[in-house]
Amino acid sequence: MITVAGRILVALAAAATLSVASAGGIEVVNFADAEQESRYMDLINQLRCLVCQNQTIAESNAELASDMRDVVKEQVLAGQSDDQIIGFLTERYGDFVRYRPPIVARTAALWFAPFVVAIIAFLLLPRLANRRRRVAIPASEQDNAKRLLSE
Amino acid sequence: MSEEAVAQTPSRKFHLVPLGIFILLCMVLAAGLRFDPKLVASPLIDKQAPHFSLPVLARPDESVSPESLRGKPWVLNVWASWCTACLQEHPLIVDLLAGQTTLVGLNYKDAPSAARSWLDNWGDPYTLSVIDQDGQAGFDWGVYGVPETFVIDERGLIRYKHIGPLTRAAIKEDILPLLRRLQANSQT
Numbered sequence: 228m229i230t231v232a233g234r235i236l237v238a239l240a241a242a243a244t245l246s247v248a249s250a251g252g253i254e255v256v257n258f259a260d261a262e263q264e265s266r267y268m269d270l271i272n273q274l275r276c277l278v279c280q281n282q283t284i285a286e287s288n289a290e291l292a293s294d295m296r297d298v299v300k301e302q303v304l305a306g307q308s309d310d311q312i313i314g315f316l317t318e319r320y321g322d323f324v325r326y327r328p329p330i331v332a333r334t335a336a337l338w339f340a341p342f343v344v345a346i347i348a349f350l351l352l353p354r355l356a357n358r359r360r361r362v363a364i365p366a367s368e369q370d371n372a373k374r375l376l377s378e
Numbered sequence: 379m380s381e382e383a384v385a386q387t388p389s390r391k392f393h394l395v396p397l398g399i400f401i402l403l404c405m406v407l408a409a410g411l412r413f414d415p416k417l418v419a420s421p422l423i424d425k426q427a428p429h430f431s432l433p434v435l436a437r438p439d440e441s442v443s444p445e446s447l448r449g450k451p452w453v454l455n456v457w458a459s460w461c462t463a464c465l466q467e468h469p470l471i472v473d474l475l476a477g478q479t480t481l482v483g484l485n486y487k488d489a490p491s492a493a494r495s496w497l498d499n500w501g502d503p504y505t506l507s508v509i510d511q512d513g514q515a516g517f518d519w520g521v522y523g524v525p526e527t528f529v530i531d532e533r534g535l536i537r538y539k540h541i542g543p544l545t546r547a548a549i550k551e552d553i554l555p556l557l558r559r560l561q562a563n564s565q566t
Contacts, residue, residue: 277418277522290487291522294513319428319520321421 256300267303270312271296275324283326295324420520420539427454427530430515432508435485435493442482442508444534451537451560452480453553454528455504455544456516458488459496461524467543468500474549476503479557483507486516486524529556532564 258264268285274295276287284292284299295316302312316324328334364372422428427444434440455471457464475481483504485493490509497507510516519528522541529538538556540548 280415294517298517318421319518320522321418321520323418 258304263303266309267300270299270303270309273326274299274313274316275326277320277324416523417541418522420536422520422536423539424535424537427528427534427536428515428518430508430510430518432484432510432515435483435490435497435507435509438490438509442506444530447480447482447530448534449532450480450564451529451531451557452482453557454482454484454519454530456484456486456519456521456524456526457507458486458524459492460488461486463543464525465500467525467545468503470544470546470549472501472503474546475544475553478554479561480505484510484515484519484521486510486521487513527553529553529560531560 256264256267258267271285272283274284276282276284276289276292276295278289278291279287282292284295286292298316299312302315307315313325322328322334328337330338429443429445431441431443434442453475455475457468471481481504483506485507488509488511490511493507493509497504508515513521516524519526525543527540527544528536531537537560538552540553544553
């Protein structure tokens with residue numbers, strides 16, 4: 228029992244360390260209210276760091292990510308809206324900074340191709356399934372089987 | 379027998395479909411391998427060069443802005459003394475770009491004294507360098523990996539961006555021909 232409890236404790240401690248480590252890039256920021264803080268957290272978790280491209284600017288320790296966090300912080304404090312802040316960054320770094328790309332003509336394939344493929348698959352599925360059932364046992368084989376069974 | 383024959387004809391016809399899909403997938407993946415995900419297309423191409431007004435490294439009491447350079451095409455090269463890739467491209471800039479155009483160095487997040495001695499050591503190909511110590515101008519220009527190089531036309535529009543150290547090919551095949559075209563334009 229003690230060892231089991233011990234293991235759980237170790238696992239919890241490890242998990243806690245990990246989450247602290249992944250939040251390592253975040254500086255202490257003094258916001259006027261909780262709403263600003265939650266907007267800040269929300270924004271830095273949906274913006275991509277261009278240096279380490281598979282991390283958000285919240286996760287990344289790169290200098291650019293820290294600059295970008297500063298910009299987000301300043302603009303949140305200055306009362307800019309989320310759209311204004313994201314716009315400010317995409318003006319400089321492009322839509323790539325957004326983990327959630329906008330739905331525009333250029334990104335239509337990205338957003339809609341999966342649904343189109345799924346629809347095509349559902350349309351083709353019954354036809355393919357039918358054909359396979361028909362091919363499954365040819366008449367001559369069925370006769371053969373009946374003959375063998377009746378013997 | 380006849381039923382068997384009917385059943386087999388369509389399946390023969392579709393035999394090659396998986397192969398076709400496989401080849402298509404291979405082509406898409408092969409094309410994907412050629413992309414460098416580190417190179418992010420700049421949204422600033424064909425847009426007005428972002429404003430800055432920064433002190434000149436050699437004469438800190440003077441300042442320069444993109445607006446003051448309008449009328450002729452020019453090149454902005456983002457560099458820093460702490461940047462090893464900058465040293466890698468530096469001989470190419472000295473050999474191929476220096477003297478070809480107004481060449482402005484944006485000294486990014488650097489100590490001016492370190493920047494000056496870097497130029498003393500390795501040679502100064504720049505018409506002038508400006509000091510962007512807090513990196514604000516770099517940020518406005520969408521700089522995310524030093525060195526970066528921009529070509530700006532006579533109207534102040536950014537026409538070309540190279541991310542990472544310049545290569546001989548990039549200078550000879552992209553930058554110099556573009557500069558020749560722009561220089562011809564601005565003279566007419």
